[in-house]
Amino acid sequence: GYSSMEDFCAKYADYWDDSRNGITFYWNIYNFDAARFGNQGLFAARSMMAMGIYLDNEKMYERAYRYLLGMKHREDDLPYPSGAPVTSEEPIRKSPTIIDYKLVERENKIPDYGYDEQLQYYIYPNGQCQESSRDQGHVLAGVHNYVAIAEMAWNQGDSLYSCLNNRLLIGLEWNYRYNLSKVRSYEDQKEPWEPTGYSRNPDEVTFENGKFLQIRSRSGRWESIAVSPHGRGDVAGSGGTREMALAHYAVRAGLPANDYTWLKRYRDYMIERHGCENWGIAPNWFYEWTGWGTLTKRLTPWMAGDPVSFSTGKHVSGIHTLPCEILAADYDYYCLSEDPEGHTYHNVGKKRGNTYRPDGAVELRKEGHGYVVTQTEDGEWMNYTVSVPADKVYTISLVYRSKGNSLLSVTSDSGVGTKTAQFPQSGQWAEREIGKLTLSAGACVLRLQIEQAGNKLEIQKIIIKQDKGI
Template sequence: MTHPLNDDGNDFLLDRRVFFLGTAGALALGAAGCGGGGGGFSTVGGIPARQQSQQQISGATPDATGAVAATDPVTATDPVAPDPTAPPTHVRKLNHPGLLHTEADLKRIRDKLAASAQPWVAGWNMLLNGRRANLDAKPVPLETVIRGVDGQNFGQMIVDMQRALHLALRWKITGDEDYARKAVEFLNAWSSTLTKLGGNSNVFLASGLYGYQWADAAELMRSYAGWAPEDVTRFQTMLLKVFYPLCHDFLVNHNGTETRKVTHYWANWDLCNICSIYAIGVFCDRLDLTDEAVKYYKTGRGNGASAQNVYFVHPGHLGQWQESHRDQGHSTLGIALAGALCEMAWNQGEDLYGYWNNRLLSGAEYVAQTNLSDANGNPYTMPFTPYTGVFGTGTAVAGTGSPRPCWELIYNHYVNRKGLAAPWTKAIVDKVRPERADGGDSTGLGTLLYARDPVPAAKPSGLSAFLSGGKVLLSWWGSAGATHYLVQRAASPEGPFTTLSQVTDPRTYTDGPAQGTWYYRIDAVTGEGELAGAQTLRVAVPGELWLHLPLNRDANDASGHGLHAQLKGGTSWGEGRTGGGAVQLDGRSGHVALPDGAVSALGDFTIALWVYWDASAVNTRIFDFGSNDVAYMAVIPRDGKDQLRFMSTRVQFWNEESVSSASALPIGRWVHVAITLSGTVGTLYVDGSPVASESEIRMPPFQFGHTTQTWLGRSQYGGDPFFKGRMQDLRIYSGAQDAAFIADLAR
């Protein structure tokens, strides 16, 4: 385990009954340190006798991964530390113990060890060989823990934090109260001494990485009668006053980069602080904190949020991780932290693992394959979408072979709890089992703690079907133990289905059917027989009308799909292009809100409408479909270069892919504007004629997920002006319509 001096680099401040119409995507939309670089990259039967030897942690090795930030201690600028004596504000109850380990988990471990079962015995030996759970060890608490500057001392806290956890585990597994008393000694020593975390920006790694692990150890001990109530309260107070304010402040302010450069900080920075807030919330019985953490994971702007930590989903549900082009130590750390968050939430009854069609599994499979080699010892060539951010452009995965112990938790949930296939995660588990303890960024010991017996294989699920380049691109989640999959197509949802191909991995297939409406299903072939797929999806080729807002004195969808819009702010009805009405937007607050996720099931698309622009303000929007100012697709009638521009991005403005015309949108007359996407080719039309095209538009609507701010006339950026003028006849199609079709719409 190596510890960086600074990770900042702050140089810049459904089931088969569910059908989608048109280009269908069965995504479960709406229904994830050392940030600092961390990670380095005698068999017993039953419960062995107590081992009392002691081993100190090795000295930390600096890992200079960025410019050193200011050396003054960082303090929270928005320290909303809750009062630990405040009454609960929620009705529902939290489960205890309910962080990374439940009583059912602990019973499973005890039973498996009593039966001398593998791999649990090997995992237990990893705990013993780590020599952290020794009864002769003495805590060395610190009043101030420093990370990231000269004189940093956080390594000592890591040692004692791990000792507390390992001692707690030995008590829970063996029932020997000597370990419970020793664990409480460590917890009490630190809660009665620690008052501050300091250092440079790396203090936010300390608040996240260590806050959730301290809470995890304490959560195991909360049932111990020998831990006095006043001592429990003091430990809660330490977590709430020393750790939580920094975690909260980081997610709110990102060390001063929130407004313009929120994506400056890599995914692991957010994820460790989300984990810490969640874990502190559970141990302190603060549902407001657990809700804060979950909300950020689902809807936050930073790179640790689920929508950003998996930056791009490639065919076969391979999710490119946000740090994959950086290095694998940080990528595997992100997997470890996201997995810990999902496990904690699972133990509280919330399925973050399954959020957005198992988005974490897509990232885990991608990172796992990245860190494996083929039969000839060569790293795999990974699909990669260029990533341009604050630190430049990444064009390929960086490095390989990180052995961080984070895979058992992921594997055992998705495969042995849910019956899904995770072949790359399984391969890396087979390589590293039994997992060792981690060096400080996470707990590790996954073989002991998370291994479980398998459940029956699940049906193929998570099927998505998008038009891409005019063809149907299919991806799905497989079944545990399946040998291969049958890609099937029919002309009706009831069949009969014809098998198009047999597929192993990756689990994807591209079909080029004739024009018409088609239904797709995936079946799995296993040693026990064939499993029919859980979904059947409908796709219209070459596309169909998806949404139609005539905007002629109402905002109802005339397509028949029920995607009705709402008029917001300063809107009224003005004169239409050829009589009738058009929506009038006042340029101050008026806009049209489409339903959340209105375009989220689209790959190839066509968006066309008539606009009458009264003003020439820079950076207003004709439309802007997204959830925040980090991820969106939009058309600007006049950008900073006086050009009409379509743009699409997943990394704030750093990674905008765009198509621009030679001039801005004309003002003072009705203009027909259309944008089409076919595969990666975007084409911009004005008055029925193509005016610009770009071949590297890689972000179709489905990559943005269930958008929550899907607007006409309003920008994701609060400082941009609203559109002033009129709009009429918005049409959105699945599929990229051809030039003749667009010309006909513009008549």
């Protein structure tokens, strides 16, 4: 029943009587949720994004992605809900943390109005969550939903993680600080952290000054007065999104450790308290929380990118298992919407993309049916993620060509040391050993560094063999 042209929901949906709501799941989520707290709309957006990816439906995927970032709807898709909401002047309910209003009607004055699930309205500039006045279970369910959404988007080449100056990370830090400081003390936070004051001006609240933003939700039905302590502390046990978010901001993005202090603390506390792997807490946390974080998301220090090959002419994901040969042009892949420089390679040139692969700035030259790394300069390097099947010594060689003497090195992020070798002039493609590395079973990153490029050094491939003598 999916369509991007005809609004089936407007014709057939009956939200108030499930027995008469005969439309498909898509039509129940296509407009997210303009009437309630942000979490309902977030679950809808996460579902829609997953459906779009699974179906390879770019329009469906972008309906969720663009909406969450406050963008206009695609011209070839149905519009988003308009606004603004009109609510009762007098509250219908008050509590110490929140004021409730009745929704009277929803005006159609502003197209694509944008409601509480959008990132800019769900996590405020200080990191406070739109759900903060409700309870902490809903807060962490929501920010963890955003992490899962950001991870899916990253794998499609979009970086929601970094949007609005890393707004998601600021949200994690604010809410983790509030919750974790309740159950664990630290040298710099011996007492449970509380907001330092209150303001109704979004420009006056920051993570650093600790002020709480008192604001009406975009749905118009709630006004935040103070943070709710209900459910504060060790909320919902584990949750792999902590591991997932830490892997991104610490390794992929390479941010300073001070930027993710509370994220790392909550990840470490989670493992100490609940173990490395856990589903979460019954009954509904089983599906709201992403589990198995240490197994699938833990990254070593150089694993900013993903192993990949382009030899078929297409982007093919897949780790290189030793022993093997790796084309030098198949260095680790990084998100298309971000700059890979300093993450998966270091290159002096800045021109992005080429006919072989669209993501990087490493200079490549077509050679026969493949591509080789060319125009190398001193200090440049490239990363290659590999799978090591057993603790062994591996011999690493390069196939190269050069008009002068060169010096290259190879090392691993597992801390096994660096091997360096001279590569003499060779007018033809030649294979030469660069050194032997003792690698432990598991995954690691090999970094090939050009210490001295010499004269027109080109690299065709890396050959990694298990040493037969050991």
